[in-house]
Amino acid sequence: MTLGLATCDEHGIYLAIESQGLPLVGPPVKREFRLLIDSKLMLLNTEPQVIVLAAGGLDHWSYVAANYTSRPSVTEAALEIVELLDSCMSEENQAFGLVCGYENSAPPCYRINRGREQKSTDKPKPEKLSDIQEIGTYGDEARKHARNSPFRKENPLVALIEAIETLFPRPDIRPPIHSRVIRPHG
Numbered sequence: 001m002t003l004g005l006a007t008c009d010e011h012g013i014y015l016a017i018e019s020q021g022l023p024l025v026g027p028p029v030k031r032e033f034r035l036l037i038d039s040k041l042m043l044l045n046t047e048p049q050v051i052v053l054a055a056g057g058l059d060h061w062s063y064v065a066a067n068y069t070s071r072p073s074v075t076e077a078a079l080e081i082v083e084l085l086d087s088c089m090s091e092e093n094q095a096f097g098l099v100c101g102y103e104n105s106a107p108p109c110y111r112i113n114r115g116r117e118q119k120s121t122d123k124p125k126p127e128k129l130s131d132i133q134e135i136g137t138y139g140d141e142a143r144k145h146a147r148n149s150p151f152r153k154e155n156p157l158v159a160l161i162e163a164i165e166t167l168f169p170r171p172d173i174r175p176p177i178h179s180r181v182i183r184p185h186g
Contacts, residue, residue, distance in 0.1 A: 004053040016160035057095025074101035078110035
């Protein structure tokens with residue numbers, strides 16, 4: 001199960017995802033546990049900050065992380081991500097996620113869904129993050145919980161994390177939850 005949530009307000013973009021990463025394929029090296037992707041929350045660009053909630057098709061997202069070249073805008077980053085995914089995927093595969101960041105003081109979010117139903121000519125379209133966006137299995141249930149959280153206005157990140165935790169009531173089976181805030185410039 002993968003579950004990620006994103007929202008924003010005037011103070012920033014808030015992202016949270018349950019995240020176990022993707023194990024490195026190959027023989028173990030001196031009993032070290034290594035990950036090909038250490039988090040489903042991937043920082044691809046530092047200026048401007050572009051962060052991806054990589055919810056599905058993690059082997060393909062690892063290809064994106066290894067081959068991505070920094071771009072000057074979130075829109076250009078989303079377009080490059082689609083090109084990279086298209087170049088490494090076959091028709092029976094699927095990869096999905098959210099690409100988030102600030103562009104011209106606005107926080108666009110690009111929903112990426114590549115696979116059987118997508119054509120390589122399909123371009124991602126920006127969505128508004130003013131409401132809580134969910135991605136992954138059980139996202140709708142978690143989004144409802146986050147919308148009703150008493151922390152939603154005061155601390156949106158806490159509301160997102162709490163919403164994900166509610167779907168894993170037993171701490172012994174709860175995966176780690178990674179979170180990040182992207183602040184607007186200026």
